[in-house]
Amino acid sequence: MRLAAKLILLFLVGLLLIVGLFAYLTIRNDRQLALAEHERYASDLAAALKPSLREAIQQRDAQQLQQVISRSTSQVRHMRIRLVEFDSLVTTEPFAENRKPLVPRELIVTTKEVTTVRMPDPTGTHTIYTYVPLVSNAESVDPASGISEGIEISAPDTEADARLHRSLLSSIMALLGVATLSGVVILIGGVAMVGRPLHHLIEKVERVGNGDFGDPIKLKSNDELGGLATAINTMCDQLANQRARLEAETESRIVAVEQLRHSDRLSSVGRLAAGVAHEIGTPLNVISGRAELIAAGQLQQQVIAESAMAIQSEAHRITKTIRELLDFARQSTPDRSAHPLGELIEQTVSLAQPLAAKQKVRIDFVQPDHPLIAEVDASQMQQVLMNLIVNAIHSIEQDGTITISLSHADSNVGYQKIAISDNGSGICEQDKQHIFEPFFTTKDIGQGTGLGLSISHGIVQEHGGRIEVESELGAGSCFTIYLPAPSRPKASETEGDT
Numbered sequence: 001m002r003l004a005a006k007l008i009l010l011f012l013v014g015l016l017l018i019v020g021l022f023a024y025l026t027i028r029n030d031r032q033l034a035l036a037e038h039e040r041y042a043s044d045l046a047a048a049l050k051p052s053l054r055e056a057i058q059q060r061d062a063q064q065l066q067q068v069i070s071r072s073t074s075q076v077r078h079m080r081i082r083l084v085e086f087d088s089l090v091t092t093e094p095f096a097e098n099r100k101p102l103v104p105r106e107l108i109v110t111t112k113e114v115t116t117v118r119m120p121d122p123t124g125t126h127t128i129y130t131y132v133p134l135v136s137n138a139e140s141v142d143p144a145s146g147i148s149e150g151i152e153i154s155a156p157d158t159e160a161d162a163r164l165h166r167s168l169l170s171s172i173m174a175l176l177g178v179a180t181l182s183g184v185v186i187l188i189g190g191v192a193m194v195g196r197p198l199h200h201l202i203e204k205v206e207r208v209g210n211g212d213f214g215d216p217i218k219l220k221s222n223d224e225l226g227g228l229a230t231a232i233n234t235m236c237d238q239l240a241n242q243r244a245r246l247e248a249e250t251e252s253r254i255v256a257v258e259q260l261r262h263s264d265r266l267s268s269v270g271r272l273a274a275g276v277a278h279e280i281g282t283p284l285n286v287i288s289g290r291a292e293l294i295a296a297g298q299l300q301q302q303v304i305a306e307s308a309m310a311i312q313s314e315a316h317r318i319t320k321t322i323r324e325l326l327d328f329a330r331q332s333t334p335d336r337s338a339h340p341l342g343e344l345i346e347q348t349v350s351l352a353q354p355l356a357a358k359q360k361v362r363i364d365f366v367q368p369d370h371p372l373i374a375e376v377d378a379s380q381m382q383q384v385l386m387n388l389i390v391n392a393i394h395s396i397e398q399d400g401t402i403t404i405s406l407s408h409a410d411s412n413v414g415y416q417k418i419a420i421s422d423n424g425s426g427i428c429e430q431d432k433q434h435i436f437e438p439f440f441t442t443k444d445i446g447q448g449t450g451l452g453l454s455i456s457h458g459i460v461q462e463h464g465g466r467i468e469v470e471s472e473l474g475a476g477s478c479f480t481i482y483l484p485a486p487s488r489p490k491a492s493e494t495e496g497d498t
Helices: 002-059 062-075 159-209 224-296 301-329 341-358 378-395 452-462 491-497
Strands: 080-085 115-120 126-133 149-156 336-340 361-365 373-377 400-408 415-422 466-471 477-484
Touching: 002 062, 002 080, 002 115, 002 126, 002 149, 002 159, 062 080, 159 224, 224 301, 224 452, 336 341, 336 378, 341 361, 341 373, 341 378, 341 400, 341 415, 361 378, 373 378, 373 477, 378 400, 378 415, 378 452, 378 477, 452 466, 452 477
Parallel strands: 361 400
Antiparallel strands: 080 149, 115 126, 126 149, 336 373, 400 415, 415 477, 466 477
């Protein structure tokens, strides 16, 4: 409706200008017609008076001259006839009276047969003056004769106001009639042909903005709005197809990523197998020895009880190790929740400890003064830590140390920082630019797939964090993980809970 109102207003302004210009031209044309009509009538009258006036002037008969003018004036009562001098060389008795034209001399063109001027008279009434010279340019007259007279025929322009009133009235009536008719047509057409289609288009665009690509617009018009509706419907169909394809591709990608992560987790399990076997072997030896002593029947009751307790303890130790390994290898659905990062690090270190002991590598981790919490998927974050720790173990030949620290990130407020550093062989500058790329590895064939760091990098990014690496060839490496800390509840929420 606002658009229709604007169109009507714009149309009315244009119509007003056109009608105003038409009224002006009409008034000017009426005025010119009035002047032409008066000039034609005056010219005919002057042509009839010229012979008598010339004869009176040549005979210098003032009485005859006055009679001619009086007789003509009585016959044409609405006009005034005067004998005027334009530029007389001689002044005689018959011409002694005031013969000065009422119109300024510079407006009278004596070289023309007739000069007609419209101007106010001394009383302020608009009057039409016509000046006809008694001697035309075509007639040969001796300038020494001093004849430079002419006839002034004037009449009040009484029809001027009436003409103006009629022109204005007709213009206003035309303006009102055309404006009313045009306004009704534009209003009805604007609502039916513009307003409603635009309302449907705006509603459809809003639904598209909210992700609803269904319910196409149904416009039967074949104009530009109909073409726009068709284009929007086509666009929505394409967007719906694109979204369906993206959702299918995203699901496939998620499945593939989870499979890769599970494969990487199983690969880590394989690398831990040797250390775990050693970890399980020691408790099994204890269990076997204690069982043989009990079976020999040579132990006292108290020693038998102590051996049974030792067997039970070692069995629990084996069970715990196997359970941790199975939990790490199990494929689970991502589930983020608040977890103490210190506990995740300790669990991961306990899993990697057998492999580190086999490589004669020490893992040092000191818990912070107070627990640090992060919103993470425990299984995925444990996989990240395991990848970094195993890589650190492999980078150390022997008798090395891996140091793990957990703290608040001073330069990144709102983040928890996990730093895993080693004194291994380090990474060259060229390789450091590619370490997070899939399938990039510097290990020998069969020792790694090149997916560990790439998967770890993706997991940390999905958690809203990042991994940074500092390394120097021959001087070890330090991988730093930044994870967002849980947002603190607002004071008002905390007070409301209490």
